[in-house]
Amino acid sequence: MGATPLTDRFTSHGTVVGRAKNEAVLSLASDLPSSILSRILGIHIGTAVVWVWFVERVVLLSAASGLPAGGRKADDNAGALADHCAVTRDLQSFALSVVVPGQVMRGSTVEVRPRIEGRDIVAEAFDDGPCSDPRHLLFPDGPLCADVSSREVRLAEATCTEGCCGALYVTIRRDGDQVVWGAWRNPDAVEVGLPEFRFDAQQYQAEVERATLDRSWEWPARTVARLLEEELRRRTARLERWECELASVSAWLWEPDQINLFFFHPGGAAVKEDRPWLQFRMTLNVSGGDPAAQAQQLAEELTAFDPRxxxxxxxxxxxFARQLGYPWPQRHML
Incomplete structure (x- = not known):
């Protein structure tokens, strides 16, 4: 099967679609979600998102003008789609991957690694520590979501701490139908050496939402920890009656069958106000059973008595321990 006008148009703009016929590509883009379209045609998810968006736009414009959706020739639609890609061809592709290390040791972390045009951009600019954990970046309306007001986001931190060997920051903002990553900063370096990157806003947001919803990388304890923290944050009043405030619920790779719950007494405000405060830790075992059921049961148990x-x-x-009437752990006195 030879090249079609659609193939020629895309090739002229640096976009490869193989030898698919015009009608086939447009039909696929109208019937399939971008994720499946990407896999079937072997194209980047960002390109697939743009194609699906364009075909939906063609249908809406046809309806608004009173023309049937197929009223325009396939080559006309293909040409318009190629022209649209020509406008966005200088934009970079954007992807997020959650990386769980294959070899686990104490201190191993799960990382969110951004990839721009397939490049691990953080690895190119910062090698003093891991990228941020998904809990800090991937949640609804999280820091990676772009808005017209700029937002500085920490993508990685030195293993020893930011104050010692630095961190990598990027400023994210929305600029019309584009998302901009720029103003790179490392407090421990004069300059970072990364340029400004621009992404198609629709593709960018779709990728952030996809990565946020994808929990396939979690192990059972990590899922229980996430669900338990969500449940306890809905029950703050029950913890407050014991003068306790939840800090976090964590699951660590090197302890795959347990989770750790941290909370403050009398509360986080005492830390900021320089009043006496203590942090408590509770270690809980996790089974291979249903994570949601385990989280629900643990939440019931933890809010039924004083967790301290x-x-x-x-x-x-x-x-502070003396003032609040608690013994200070001997291990901290070694």
């Missing part, structure tokens, strides 16, 4: 009775002091100071 089953937890250990893990933060604060010996003086």
């Amino acid at each position: 009775l089953a937890a250990d002091v893990c933060g604060g100071s010996p003086e």
